[in-house]
Amino acid sequence: MTRYVIIGGGIAGTTAAGEIRAREADAQITVVSEEQHPLYSRVLLPHYIKGKIPREKCFLKKDSWYEEQRVEWFRAERVVAIDAVNKHVELLHAGRELPYDKLLITTGGEPHYLERDLRGLCYLQTLEDADHLLQLLGEVRGKPDAHAGVCGGGFIACEFLNIFKHFGLSTTCFHRGPWFWSRVLDEESGGLIAQTLEASQVKTQANTTLADIHGEHGLSEVETSSGLFRADILGIGIGLLRDLRWIQKAGIETAAGVRTNAYLETSVADVYAAGDICEHFDVVTGEHMLVGNYMNAQMQGRTAARNMMGDQEEFRLVSGYATHIFELDVIFVGDTRRALADEILVKGRVPDGYVVQEFKRKGRLVGATLVGGNKDRMELTRRIQAQLP
Amino acid sequence: MPNITVKVDKDLCIGAASCVTIDPATFGLDDGNIAYVMDHAAEPDGRRYERVFDVTDDELQNILLAAQSCPTLAITILDQHGTQLFPEL
Numbered sequence: 001m002t003r004y005v006i007i008g009g010g011i012a013g014t015t016a017a018g019e020i021r022a023r024e025a026d027a028q029i030t031v032v033s034e035e036q037h038p039l040y041s042r043v044l045l046p047h048y049i050k051g052k053i054p055r056e057k058c059f060l061k062k063d064s065w066y067e068e069q070r071v072e073w074f075r076a077e078r079v080v081a082i083d084a085v086n087k088h089v090e091l092l093h094a095g096r097e098l099p100y101d102k103l104l105i106t107t108g109g110e111p112h113y114l115e116r117d118l119r120g121l122c123y124l125q126t127l128e129d130a131d132h133l134l135q136l137l138g139e140v141r142g143k144p145d146a147h148a149g150v151c152g153g154g155f156i157a158c159e160f161l162n163i164f165k166h167f168g169l170s171t172t173c174f175h176r177g178p179w180f181w182s183r184v185l186d187e188e189s190g191g192l193i194a195q196t197l198e199a200s201q202v203k204t205q206a207n208t209t210l211a212d213i214h215g216e217h218g219l220s221e222v223e224t225s226s227g228l229f230r231a232d233i234l235g236i237g238i239g240l241l242r243d244l245r246w247i248q249k250a251g252i253e254t255a256a257g258v259r260t261n262a263y264l265e266t267s268v269a270d271v272y273a274a275g276d277i278c279e280h281f282d283v284v285t286g287e288h289m290l291v292g293n294y295m296n297a298q299m300q301g302r303t304a305a306r307n308m309m310g311d312q313e314e315f316r317l318v319s320g321y322a323t324h325i326f327e328l329d330v331i332f333v334g335d336t337r338r339a340l341a342d343e344i345l346v347k348g349r350v351p352d353g354y355v356v357q358e359f360k361r362k363g364r365l366v367g368a369t370l371v372g373g374n375k376d377r378m379e380l381t382r383r384i385q386a387q388l389p
Numbered sequence: 390m391p392n393i394t395v396k397v398d399k400d401l402c403i404g405a406a407s408c409v410t411i412d413p414a415t416f417g418l419d420d421g422n423i424a425y426v427m428d429h430a431a432e433p434d435g436r437r438y439e440r441v442f443d444v445t446d447d448e449l450q451n452i453l454l455a456a457q458s459c460p461t462l463a464i465t466i467l468d469q470h471g472t473q474l475f476p477e478l
Contacts, residue, residue, distance in 0.1 A: 043403070043460035052400060057462070060476075294460035295407035322404040322422065329404070329422050374404065374422045381410070 001026050004308060005089055005098050007079045008106030009033025011041070011294055012275030014061060015301030016104055016308075021069045023309060030072040030098055032079050032091065034107075037127060038063050043294055045130040046159050049137075050166045058127060082250035084268045101270065102308040105247060105258055106301065108276040109240035109292075111156075114210070120219025120233050124156050133235075137167050140232045147172070149222045149231040151210050153180040156237025158323045158330070164235070165200065165326060172222075172229045173197065174205035176238075180325075184336045186357055189371040191350040196328040203229070240292060242277055255279055257290045262314040264304040272308055274300035283314055284385060285335040285366040295319045318385045320377075329374055334367035334384040335359060341366070348372075356380075363389055391449050393474070394467040395456075396439040397424045407458035412451050416464075424463065 004020055006013040009031050017029050039061040047053045066073040074094065081090040088097040111123045122133045140146040148164040150157050153175025164171045177183070179190025197204050205226040213234065214221040222231045244254040253259045253267035257279035264272050264280055273280075275297035282289040296319045303315045320333035338344065341359040348355040356376055359367035364387050368380040383389075395415065404422030408415070414430045428442040444452065456464035456475045466474045 041460050041462065043405070044462070047401060047461060060462070293405070295405060295410065295458050298407075298458055317410070319410065320406060322406060324404075324422075331404075331422075374418060374420070377406070377418065378409065378413075381406075 001028055002309075003028045003099060003101045004030065004104070005100035005102075006031045006104045006106060007089065008104075008108060008275065008277075009035055009039060009073070009075070010106060010108055010275060010297065011039065011060075012108075012278075012297040012301035012304075013104065013106035014039040015298050016106070016274065016305035017071050018069065019302050019305035020309060021071065028072070029070070030074070030100075031066070032074045032077050032089075032098075034076065034078050035126070036076050038065065040127055041294070042125060045124065045127065046163060049130050049134055049163055055127075055131075058130075079246075081246060082252070082271070084250045084252070084271060087270070103271045104301075104304055104308060105252075105266070105271065105273045105277060106275040106297070107243070108297075109242040111236065112239045112241050114213075114236060116213060118213055118215055118219050119217065120215065120231070121213070122233060122235050124159055124235065124237065133163070133233075136233050137163075137169075140169070141167070143232070145230075146170070147229070147231050149173070149229065149234040150237070151175075151222075151234060152237035152239075153177055153182065154237060154239065155321065155323055157235070158237075158325050160235030160237060161197070161202065161325055164233075169233070170201065172203040172205065172231070174208040174210070174224050174226065176207070176209055178206050180330075183338060184332065185369060185371065186344070186346050186355070188346055188349050189355040189357060189369060192353070192355055192371050193325055193328065193330070195350060196325055200326050240276065244277075255288065259288060262316075263307050263312060264300060264315055265307065272304045274304040280315055282335070283316055284318055284387065285361070285364075287335060287340060287361075287366075289335060291319060293319055293321050318381055320381070322374075328372055329370065331370040331374055331377055332367070333369075333377065333381050334365075335361075336367040336369055360389070365389060390443045390445060392441065392443050392469040393449060393452070394439065394441045394465075394471075395426045395452060396465045396467075397426060398463045398465070399423050399438055401461045401463035402459075403461055403463075405460055407460070408455040408464060411458055412455040415448075415452050416455060 040058040044058045079089045088099045148169040148171045150160045150173040180193045208226040212223040258273040260280045276292045279290045343360040345358040354372040357369045426440045
């Protein structure tokens with residue numbers, strides 16, 4: 001009987017647990033999750049906030065699933081140390097050690113929190129964040145001068161913009177770069193987003209950082225490097241932080257995430273990684289990649305589980321990110337790191353309403369961005385998968 | 390050979406395209422970045438977001454995997470008796 005310990009109860013870890021149970025009836029499976037809840041989809045949180053679905057529809061598993069699948073489930077618990085020599089992990093609250101034969105790390109990341117907290121500040125990662133934001137939105141509903149702020153220029157910032165627009169809140173958005181996703185998008189793509197924000201009366205402050213927040217009992221003003229604005233709510237979306245220190249202490253190689261090979265094996269025997277924490281060697285693009293989307297996490301959980309059970313399956317997936325800012329589609333596919341591209345072709349300009357970038361490395365297409373449409377998405381994805389120019 | 394119904398809730402779909410990546414014979418993406426349903430890569434009667442068609446057991450497993458990969462649970466699969474196979478109730 002093999003003892004599998006999975007650190008992290010999100011989509012990667014839970015998929016792995018299900019995959020193992022489907023194949024090994026006698027396996028001992030343990031999932032250690034920092035969440036109180038059974039698995040839910042974080043991608044559904046904006047739908048829940050906007051009232052498209054009830055709260056209970058966010059859940060992908062019931063409490064009873066863990067028992068039915070005979071998965072030992074530690075909730076609201078965390079692993080503080082891995083002993084890779086004696087093969088056990090140490091739990092923070094339970095005060096005990098869990099021995100393992102195969103270990104999977106799927107701890108993801110957590111939002112970059114501001115040092116200061118004040119009522120009115122919100123993040124968007126967990127169900128509690130969504131509940132909190134709904135409460136704040138309820139408090140400002142009907143207030144004639146209600147105003148929201150968005151700090152950040154990425155995916156979470158987009159969600160806040162869409163939510164605030166849904167609730168009819170006037171909004172100011174500020175971000176550090178000259179335009180949204182400035183490490184990925186070119187000026188034309190960024191210009192298209194800026195134009196969309198302007199058309200929807202969002203006040204935008206580019207090249208701007210947060211200086212301070214003001215208010216006695218709750219947020220009243222936001223001070224940025226570009227000035228001061230009044231706000232009741234400030235949505236923070238300035239990136240994900242991955243806690244790697246406790247993993248490094250176990251001698252496991254890390255860079256931006258936990259480094260693995262194409263089989264999702266870390267540098268230490270019998271320890272695997274999957275999901276947002278995993279920086280896997282990507283066989284399609286030929287570089288290590290850190291990918292933070294749902295599909296990647298789920299499919300990596302599946303592949304990692306199979307390899308923990310003795311398969312030798314390379315992880316091979318060209319996944320992407322898709323969002324929208326109001327009606328404007330924003331899609332990233334494959335490896336879109338400007339710094340690692342040999343050449344970037346830009347097709348389209350702001351007046352066209354559609355801009356595509358193609359990222360090439362060693363003569364091959366490795367990534368693409370599409371802003372304002374999806375016409376070329378499948379063809380570009382196919383070319384990346386096939387390692388074509 | 391199972392006869393199944395595959396439905397996409399257009400209101401829930403966010404165009405993540407995981408279904409299209411896993412099963413391009415059953416799912417496509419329309420111009421609005423919303424997933425639609427095909428019957429073995431064909432679209433008899435034009436664009437549809439719900440279809441009833443026959444599949445092999447292996448094909449059903451792949452369609453289920455595609456549905457499971459959807460982060461917003463926008464895909465529903467029913468068997469020939471109308472019993473919901475996914476999402477699990």
